[in-house]
Amino acid sequence: MGSHCHGCKLWVVFLVLVMMKGATAAGGLAANWGTQSTHPLPANIVVKLLKENGFDKVKLFEADPPALKALGNSGIQVMVGIPNELLGPLSSSVQAAIDWVQQNVSNYISQMGVNIRHVAVGNEPFLKTYNDKFVHTTFPALKNIQAALIKAGLGRQVKVTIPLNADVYQSDNGLPSGGSFRPDIHDLMVSIIKFLSESNSPLTFNIYPFLSLYADSHFPKEYAYFDGNAAPLVDGSISYTNVFDANFDTLVAALDKIGFSSMPVIVGEVGWPTDGDLNANVDNAKRFNQGLVDRILQGRGTPRRSTPPDVYIFSLIDEDAKSIDPGNFERHWGVFNFDGALKYQLNLGSGRGLVPAKGVRYLTRQWCVLSPQASLDDPALASSVSYACSYSDCTSLGSGSSCGVLDARGNASYAFNMYFQTMNQRKGTCSFSNNLSMITTLDPSAGACRFKVMIDIGKHQLPPARSSSTGRKLKFVLSVTAIVMLLVSGA
Numbered sequence: 001m002g003s004h005c006h007g008c009k010l011w012v013v014f015l016v017l018v019m020m021k022g023a024t025a026a027g028g029l030a031a032n033w034g035t036q037s038t039h040p041l042p043a044n045i046v047v048k049l050l051k052e053n054g055f056d057k058v059k060l061f062e063a064d065p066p067a068l069k070a071l072g073n074s075g076i077q078v079m080v081g082i083p084n085e086l087l088g089p090l091s092s093s094v095q096a097a098i099d100w101v102q103q104n105v106s107n108y109i110s111q112m113g114v115n116i117r118h119v120a121v122g123n124e125p126f127l128k129t130y131n132d133k134f135v136h137t138t139f140p141a142l143k144n145i146q147a148a149l150i151k152a153g154l155g156r157q158v159k160v161t162i163p164l165n166a167d168v169y170q171s172d173n174g175l176p177s178g179g180s181f182r183p184d185i186h187d188l189m190v191s192i193i194k195f196l197s198e199s200n201s202p203l204t205f206n207i208y209p210f211l212s213l214y215a216d217s218h219f220p221k222e223y224a225y226f227d228g229n230a231a232p233l234v235d236g237s238i239s240y241t242n243v244f245d246a247n248f249d250t251l252v253a254a255l256d257k258i259g260f261s262s263m264p265v266i267v268g269e270v271g272w273p274t275d276g277d278l279n280a281n282v283d284n285a286k287r288f289n290q291g292l293v294d295r296i297l298q299g300r301g302t303p304r305r306s307t308p309p310d311v312y313i314f315s316l317i318d319e320d321a322k323s324i325d326p327g328n329f330e331r332h333w334g335v336f337n338f339d340g341a342l343k344y345q346l347n348l349g350s351g352r353g354l355v356p357a358k359g360v361r362y363l364t365r366q367w368c369v370l371s372p373q374a375s376l377d378d379p380a381l382a383s384s385v386s387y388a389c390s391y392s393d394c395t396s397l398g399s400g401s402s403c404g405v406l407d408a409r410g411n412a413s414y415a416f417n418m419y420f421q422t423m424n425q426r427k428g429t430c431s432f433s434n435n436l437s438m439i440t441t442l443d444p445s446a447g448a449c450r451f452k453v454m455i456d457i458g459k460h461q462l463p464p465a466r467s468s469s470t471g472r473k474l475k476f477v478l479s480v481t482a483i484v485m486l487l488v489s490g491a
């Protein structure tokens with residue numbers, strides 16, 4: 001703006017105020033966008049979904065080219081992740097970090113107008129279950145990436161961080177005030193925090209009330225929610241009524257203890273799944289996420305830290321190719337379905353609600369089901385079902401899940417259909433054993449149990465930019481098909 005215009009200053013102040021108000025009204029939400037799906041929603045549709053629902057920040061788990069390209073000139077602030085597997089190479093060479101930043105950050109900023117603001121180095125690298133696998137490479141990789149960002153002239157715009165699991169801190173007395181970093185990585189955490197602080201970079205932590213509940217059947221359910229009526233946890237003058245506040249403040253106390261009370265903190269992941277466990281359903285997810293969104297929109301912090309952290313909801317959409325090592329719920333964290341359809345409504349303030357994705361193209365409206373003539377005593381039935389489920393997502397079939405009430409016939413139909421859809425309804429993918437299955441145009445869905453029709457990943461108009469990723473996904477599906485055909489011909 002012109003430097004000789006005095007009235008301008010007032011205008012700027014006024015505009016900033018209007019914009020701030022606008023930002024609050026528009027939501028200012030942040031979400032994780034994971035892409036481990038057999039049928040990923042096209043990136044341009046996801047970006048529209050983000051914008052129309054007031055998400056102005058997004059976190060990617062890797063520098064996914066289609067996602068980054070689609071985010072170009074969208075204005076959405078982006079946190080780009082570096083997978084743990086790259087920590088080793090990036091820790092051992094500054095040049096590797098320089099190349100990584102050049103290809104996956106600088107190019108997208110300068111050539112495509114992607115508003116990259118953070119690089120997330122690793123993902124929960126100090127998780128106890130990794131048995132120290134990434135303990136020696138994470139900090140050196142962080143330092144190399146930071147050096148590379150400075151070298152690229154991005155030191156101010158792009159901040160480094162490490163998304164950590166909340167298990168890097170604990171409480172010495174069972175109360176938030178007793179918070180301290182885990183003894184085995186205490187000194188490492190202090191060094192990392194000192195480094196981040198010196199480079200004006202934030203800490204990032206993932207906090208999962210759902211997992212607290214999942215891990216411990218005695219966990220007081222109401223304490224998991226923001227509006228719960230659990231007996232409060234009294235810690236000195238503070239009464240905690242939800243585990244999110246207590247967990248976050250345990251971290252704040254741990255930071256106080258090492259002299260970094262004002263260290264900025266981002267909540268990198270928090271959310272609630274809708275399927276795959278007794279406590280994972282639409283009602284619970286809606287209740288938790290509505291409470292979460294309310295406090296984000298109100299700008300509410302925690303008892304020990306009144307300034308609210310940036311909170312990235314986990315997750316935007318479901319991912320049916322995620323590992324289910326953590327549990328069957330792992331593929332169902334989306335606020336939206338895999339196709340951007342609504343699972344439940346949320347009040348986003350000012351009378352606004354969630355809006356579903358638009359322009360999604362599907363495969364033909366048809367399903368593969370167990371043939372009415374097929375007998376439950378058919379000796380090939382069990383193996384056909386387990387075969388179908390080994391190549392597709394049957395996590396909705398478990399007890400307490402959305403299709404857990406199906407009888408044996410319904411079960412088989414569900415499995416056959418998931419296989420058929422995952423294989424893009426290709427010819428021959430609805431023919432299990434001797435006429436066990438058939439195609440129907442009557443939707444077998446009932447109640448909460450939905451029989452999917454997949455997105456047509458071939459029919460979407462794919463801009464040339466998407467070809468590399470599409471190629472990868474197709475290769476994945478093709479190689480699965482190849483294995484399937486090998487198995488079938490071998491059997």
Ligand SMILES: *[C@@H]1O[C@H](CO)[C@@H](O)[C@H](O)[C@H]1NC(C)=O
Nearest residue numbers: 062063064096099100103104
């Ligand atoms: C990022 O850059 C490196 C070059 O260092 C490259 O090998 C890698 O494939 C790029 N993409 C991702 C997603 O990391």
Ligand SMILES: *[C@@H]1O[C@H](CO)[C@@H](O)[C@H](O)[C@H]1NC(C)=O
Nearest residue numbers: 394397398399406407408411
């Ligand atoms: C349905 O399938 C699930 C998962 O494969 C299994 O646990 C359950 O016992 C099956 N139910 C019936 C009635 O066959």
Ligand SMILES: *[C@@H]1O[C@H](CO)[C@@H](O)[C@H](O)[C@H]1NC(C)=O
Nearest residue numbers: 371373433434435436437438
């Ligand atoms: C399968 O069904 C078709 C048509 O319903 C029938 O013609 C065929 O003989 C059946 N095959 C077997 C092996 O049962």
